Amino acid sequence: MSSATNDYSKTRAFLIDTTKCTGCRGCQVACKQWNQLKAEETSFFSGEGYQNPPSMSEHTFTRVKFKDYQKNGQNEFAFYKEMCMHCNEPACASVCPVGAFRKTAEGPVVYDAKRCIGCRFCMVACPFGVPKYEWSKAFPLVKKCTGCFSRLKAGLEPACATACPTAITYGSRAEMLKEAEKRIAARPDRYVKVVYGKEEAGGTSVLYLTHQPLDELGFKQVTKRSLPSYTWQALRLVPGIFLTVGGSLSLLSWFTHRKDRLKKEEEQRQASSHKAKEENQ
């Protein structure tokens, strides 16, 4: 997984300006409709505040988180649209034993259900907790946001980005980053001066602008290094270690056994010569 060689500036990315989000949840509905996902039976205040459903699941690929806070003595809401971040170097793709996940050249990280063996390593690995499991089924698979790869192929934008009236801008990652910097520069009082997703997990295809400090909104503190590099620094040693251990043990046993073999042959030779002598006499 070489981060330096790959250029992700041309991949498609979401710029989600949470300060412009009205919490209408049109994106949630559009996502359900396009992906033909079942409705979930939920109740208000089952999670934190007004957010509904309480978390992403096999039936919900995206959802708007609600955060209550006080501003000038007034109760205010902040919103955060949770979805697959479509990492430049996705942890899910690196840990999957059968390579069911793939970062496409267009940007989305897509999942091939036909390959999946259902080991759930992707769920353990994902720093954002995105892949979800079909716990309701006897032979479950993984479910997650597809970045509407099929729509991209047809020349359309993702369903949530199309449905969103205010907050989501969609375009190449370089453009989106430029746009984000421009907005921060133009309205410095409006934004925290961080673009979440620019460096998180080695860079993602979903970029966020916020007014609230990130952790208060529920953004996960994530390493800036690409996650696959953490395991690869150990795994890349595998062939070398195999050859070293195998080779040195073979060599060692050749030596240890050689002494034995020589001794035994010597004994046998002596015995036979002794025997021959006896016979001669």
Next chain:
Amino acid sequence: MTAARLIINEIKGYHRFLKFLMALVGLGALASLVRFVFGLGATTNLNDTYPWGLWISFDVVTAVPLAAGAFTLGAITHCFHIKKLEPLVRPAIVTGFLGYSLVSVGLLLDLGQPQRCWHTMVFWNPHSPMFEVSMCIMAYTTVLFLEFLSPVCERFGYHLPLRILRTLEMPLVVAAASISTLHQSSLGTFFLIAVDKLHSLWYNPLLPLLFWISAIFSGLSIIILEATMTHKWLGQEDESELLETLARIIPWVIGVYILIKAYALFFLSHGPFFDRPGMVALFAVETIAGVFVPFFMFMRKKVRTDNRLRAIAAGLLIFGLVLNRFNVSMYGMIHDGQVYIPSLVETLVTVGIIAAEILFFVLIAKYFPIFEHHPETVDYSIPDHFRKIEKEHGEHGKVGSEA
């Protein structure tokens, strides 16, 4: 009909404990059937917050190092050529073979699509530690099976395969050690991806190395425990002199482990150590009761020579290993609020797997020449001349008739 009656009569003669184990295995099999009928979600307490539970933490991540005795002892006995340890090798191989077969069973139960397990052999992803481990486990189970075939062939007097197996013996030992090195350590690599999830008391880049070293000392401890128990309850020979040799090796391995763990903890770990009292307590128990106490016990001659104390020290070390693997794969993973407790089905399956390991070990020991394997009766050396094999023939016949 008569064959069935023979088997039933044979089973009737078994000790009560064996029948109890059989019942547990039966329950476990039933529970796994329930899992397949009703699905993972309905029968386990796993969820999106805890995608991995008891089956991964115990049946795979813990069981694999517990079955490490075979490769460790194989390498020590054959590669380092400490010949006198040979009587211990076969029981270790049987334990390893059973252990790995049951790891595969546990893994299959845990997969959502077990019928697709062959996919790992077709769709390669060398960047995945899981791919690495599953390939290694398949390869190593094959190696263990071949090693296990030796006593089986001796039992039935199959001389031709025995000859081939004898020729393969050293390559198999070397393959076992190198494959085991890879997957024992790669199990640690699993958790390197959990960068911001695994608590910093356990997360460090040397996790794979630590997993490998702890597998070595726990494999040796299992051999000590097993030999002590088979001597006590199965009436097998007292191997305490050999176990003493193992007990002399173990503290060196623990010493290296402690040094590397300390280095990783103080120089390579980031993040706070003391932010969660529960984690600190788990870490303290694991390190003090499971590593330092057995370390100092094994350093004393009195412990090494005393059957009971030696077994206790080995038991503590195994306890430390089990707790360590659970800490890394379950407790140490940072989750907000939710608690995971294994469901009845999960528990029954795991208990069944442990019972199966003991049951099959006792049965194999009963019917195959596992413990009769002493260098004074069987020639172990590589048959590089034809006449040596000829010489062996007679001796095998003798061994077979004894068994």
